[in-house]
Amino acid sequence: MGAAVRVRVPATSANLGPGFDTLGLALGLHDEVELTELDAGPSVVDVHGEGAGRVPRDERHLVLRAACATYELAGVARPPLHLTCHNAIPHSRGLGSSASAAVAGIVAACALLGPGKAPDDAAVLDLAARFDGHADNVAACLYGGLVVTWCEGGSFRGARLATRPEVAPVAFVSEHSSSTEATRGLLPDRVPHADAAFTAARSALLVHALTIAPQLLLAATEDRLHQPYRRPAYPATAGLVDALRGAGVPAVVSGAGPTVLALTTGEDLPDDLPTSGFTTLRLPIDTEGAAVTG
Structure with missing residues (x-):
């Protein structure tokens, strides 16, 4: 086994009423993933908590697909990977579980690739938004806090704002x-x-x-x-x-x-x-x- 990394990602709430496809908020409920490069063999997926027994446990798994897309974007040959997911974010309930999965895979792959090989922050946001389809969720998951997102020049962008502490x-x-x-x-x-x-x-x-x-x-x-x-x-x-x-x-x-x-x-x-x-x-x-x- 080679390099390994552990990543934590928050749940998110998008729209927040009138901010349709634009506003997102990160919430204190988290999934954690561990991604390890393997020397040989097929990729392996283990899932605990939410989704265990229901989500794919091979290269169709969303976190693993997002990680693979990150290696491809970086132009680096991908080794086989061992993915372990510890899920707390409910699936298909409006709390951004798919965005969190995509972000987890991308951030974990970036950490394994390291500086100089990993895509930059703007490319990460754009990849995550295209992968998940919801820039408001993925930006909130990436940056935390309140985010405003938009598309400019064909690329997704996001800005983070600090909320009042009493909210x-x-x-x-x-x-x-x-x-x-x-x-x-x-x-x-x-x-x-x-x-x-x-x-x-x-x-x-x-x-x-x-x-x-x-x-x-x-x-x-x-x-x-x-x-x-x-x-x-x-x-x-x-x-x-x-x-x-x-x-x-x-x-x-x-x-x-x-x-x-x-x-x-x-x-x-x-x-x-x-x-x-x-x-x-x-x-x-x-x-x-x-x-x-x-």
Whole structure:
């Protein structure tokens, strides 16, 4: 066996209401992967925790595919690899599990390649965004904190912003899974100009609320661009968002759902929320992002 590396990656919540395909937030729930170069033989995959027994255990595994793509981008012949995953991020629940897997594989491969061979930071973000398809999730996973993402000159880019320390996310993780492709298929090709303008204003206000004025979070998390159209896909999620917002708690669908994210400032939540079928997790904002830990 050759060089080995251990990487930790956070869960993420994308969109945050009005910031559709643009805003992402890293959360304090983590997967860890170990990647080791082998001298010979086929690549090996071991999975513990979330996804064990359900995800591929060969070179189809998402983390391993992302690592292989990184070697290819660097123009370096890839040795066989031994991948071990310790997963805590729920799969297909709107917490960025696929983005975290892609980022973990890319960051681990970069660490094994080392300086001078590994792609630079901009190339890593662009590769991860193209690999996962969601720049908002992968940028939040890479950088930590709050991110704004965009595409410029054909490449994905991202900027990290510091959130106010009193912002305290609460995730209501659904016991059901959801397909991003299925819920995105519910979105119309066109929306009214008034709804687009409303959501653009709220997206800008949300950046201000998260970084400077958390008292504006309830208004800032209103959305007319995607959440209303996705309601039929998960009635319980929509009902919980409605109940939270009706009680004055800023709440949104996390990513494509069905998890609900409340952006509180640490206050107690109402006792009568319709949380049957949800697990409540108070998660700090992860400010470190993807990290090589060993």
